[in-house]
Amino acid sequence: MFPAYCFCVILFVFGIVLSFVYTLIHKRMIVTKSANRGTEISRQVVLPFMKSLEISLKSIRVRFFRSMITTMSLILAVSFLSFVRVGTDAANGLLQTQNPTYRQALVRAGYDLEPGATSMGSSAKERWIVILSLLVCVVGIVNAQLMAVTERFREIGTIKCLGALDSFVLRLFVLEAGMQGLAGAGIGALLGTVAALLNSLIRFGLVAWRYVYWLAVAKSMVFALAIGCILSLLGVLYPAIVAARMQPVEAMRVEQ
Amino acid sequence: MSNSHSIVRVSGVTKVFKLRKHDVEALRGVDLEIHAGEYLSIMGPSGSGKSTLFNMIGGLDKPSSGKVFIDEVDIAQLDAYELAWLRCRKIGYIFQTFNLIQVMTALENVTLPMIFAGMHNDAAVEKGLDLLEVVGLGDRFRHKPFELSGGQQQRVAIARAMANDPAIILADEPTGNLDLTTGEEIIELLKRLSEEKSVTVISATHDFKMLSVSDRVVWIRDGRIDKVEEREQLSISVGEIAHRA
Ligand SMILES: Nc1ncnc2c1ncn2[C@@H]1O[C@H](COP(=O)(O)OP(=O)(O)OP(=O)(O)O)[C@@H](O)[C@H]1O
């Protein structure tokens, strides 16, 4: 069985490699140039990190509704992921009491238990659904971000006329997606966890909470949060590179 | 002005846009020298290639053949970094559609190029306020572009173009979207700034009001330079036009 996190790790590595290659190409260009002409010019176009943070925050605030929609699919997917994982954590807590009554309750609730098993993972079916939902979520984010980029062609062209480098544009979009990702994944992880805990409360009663490993729950939440951020960044990578590469004239020709 | 050095030199520039069915020759070999500190207007009918030439001079687009020199540096030889630097420090752009960044206030629009140029935030804000004062919008710095009239937006755009004290201001139909009097005010403002700060102003236009303030007018037709008129010759043809109109 191909676990969900394997898949996500592969996606993550892929993303890192892509962005690394991009910066590498960029860096090499700068280095060869500054070797030719000295570093004087290359240092003179800058966008301080705090300023880019400020600009991306502002863009999110101004287009709050649109950002919400982009973030919504992420919230749903991440909350589903954390729902499944926290649900499993809660069931595991019960299972590890080795109490036959709880065990029976678990079987009645639909968990497939090997005889004598003292711990379990989520079922294969659940995992596949989680993976699928995450995939759909990435596609949704790419789609929404491509639209957001198209909407902002003129803005991109303009800031390039004012002296912005490709990397500034890339950074602005990545920062925006990162913040959306953090917010969306945070809300999603919280929602999913609360839902899973309530669910186990309804199914098994208060005992379920007594035996929950809170550390495992916290781990699941952090995991879901991390996956959410990674997916958000992954989804914006292609649109952001498209935006960053645009020539100012092309970008400003677009009617809007 | 003839003794000052040429800040922009365009030599044999052609531009062909390749479309699916046929090619469009927007520029068919333009040679032009622009002197430091002059106010130059590029005049011509719609579709004659003014905007295309504007984009070439501003380093926003690459010629199909020929060269553009700014301060005797061939801009085709510049890399992305140096080109960005040129756009940031050397040239200020003004567009017909203003092109302010909608999500930013007037002040933020004006300070952005200074931030790119590495200026400290407080210094940029101070200078931005001064510039807005100069263009007559000192009290509107907190307003977003959509809260300003067309003329006011163009003033903000002018302040933004002046942000890094550029040597050249490129204006593509700066009065194209404005009514008569507002257009006149904008032209006045450009003229005043060009004199006070001795910037070279290059503006593409078909607004005849522009003629009276220009030191030189380049008439362009079908992608070629038709004629170049100095200020002295100009009053005569302006008279003619005024007569015809
Ligand atoms: N990106 C492009 N693709 C194809 N053709 C283009 C492109 N840009 C300009 N052209 C063509 O080049 C010619 C010159 O266009 P340009 O925009 O330079 O004219 P202009 O003098 O600025 O006109 P206007 O006064 O209406 O702004 C036109 O025939 C136009 O159709």
Ligand SMILES: [Mg+2]
């Ligand atoms: Mg034009």
